[in-house]
Amino acid sequence: MLLQLSAAELGRLIVARDGSAHLPLTEKLIQEHSRIKGGAAGQGDIASWNNSLPVVVKALLDCGLDEVEVQIEVDLPHTNSAVDLVLCGRHPGTEADSYLAVELKQVRHATVDPLCPIAVDLGFGDGKNKLHPVRQVQRYCEYMLRYLPHLRENEDQLMGVALLHNARDADVEALFALSETNHGFLYTLDDLARFRRVLTSRFSHASGKRAASALEQARQDPLLKVTDVGP
Numbered sequence: 273m274l275l276q277l278s279a280a281e282l283g284r285l286i287v288a289r290d291g292s293a294h295l296p297l298t299e300k301l302i303q304e305h306s307r308i309k310g311g312a313a314g315q316g317d318i319a320s321w322n323n324s325l326p327v328v329v330k331a332l333l334d335c336g337l338d339e340v341e342v343q344i345e346v347d348l349p350h351t352n353s354a355v356d357l358v359l360c361g362r363h364p365g366t367e368a369d370s371y372l373a374v375e376l377k378q379v380r381h382a383t384v385d386p387l388c389p390i391a392v393d394l395g396f397g398d399g400k401n402k403l404h405p406v407r408q409v410q411r412y413c414e415y416m417l418r419y420l421p422h423l424r425e426n427e428d429q430l431m432g433v434a435l436l437h438n439a440r441d442a443d444v445e446a447l448f449a450l451s452e453t454n455h456g457f458l459y460t461l462d463d464l465a466r467f468r469r470v471l472t473s474r475f476s477h478a479s480g481k482r483a484a485s486a487l488e489q490a491r492q493d494p495l496l497k498v499t500d501v502g503p
Contacts, residue, residue: 273491274304274345276484279329280338286326298322301344317345320356324376327437328357331464335471337361341480343487348412349419355412359471360487361480363429369483370474371423373416373432373455375409380438384446392447404447405434406456413455422490431474433457435467 277285285297294302298321305313325344332340340361345354357374377394384404385391391401403411409432416430417423423430432455436444441462448458459467 273343273347273488274301274308276341276343276488278338278480279332279340279342282325282329282342283333283338286329294318294322295326297325305345320376320378324378324435324437325357327464328359328374328376328435331468331471332359335468336477337471337475339477339479340471340475341484343484347491348415349491351415353412353415355409355416358487359475359480360484361475362478362483363474364472364476367476367478368426369422369429369486371430371483371487372470372474373409373412373430375405375412375432375434377405377434377436378438379436380440380443382436382439382444382447384449389450404450405436406447406450406452406458409434410453410456420487420490421493422486428454431455431457431470433459433467433470436460437464 282297285300286295288295292299298318301321302313302318305317329342332338340359343358343360345356346358347354355373356376359372359374361370362368363370379394381395383393385393385401390404390407392404394402413430413432417427434456436459439460441460444460452458457470
């Protein structure tokens, strides 16, 4: 994980500064990436931090969810993958720990391979298909549930969404054909109001530090071997 701060703290870091090409948050993440990973961040990551993270932070603040904790670039056990964001808080109905995994995409257009419903062209111009964003976040959630016992106690604690905040529904219409699950919903620029309703349905105004600490502790505990984890 590169960074964890509350939505309120992040809100102060997404205010642009004169003369800087990057937001203060992006600059901080570039530094943390170099310190933790030992190398320079890719341009795709930098663009996502600068353009995509503020969309989620602003949505949280618009909903009054200042105390939700936001974990950025959360590594997944036994993989080279990381979840863009894991939001941590308290459920408004039960006060139980509540989590939302968010996969951020800057794409504006997307088409699905007619031979494979989870292979999509996200319009990057390289001619290469990528994994469907919904299936991607579903897999992330599956990994988290499998290897983090804190989440396995109650699978309803975790929800996953793919947020294509630059795309209109009509421009990625084919992506909606893939069945959504609680661990994989798709939202676009046209769906930001629905995304905010998801946030208020998942999180209360209470501090998310307890939930974030519990998840981080689960990540620090010795991982089970792949062969020891049940289906």
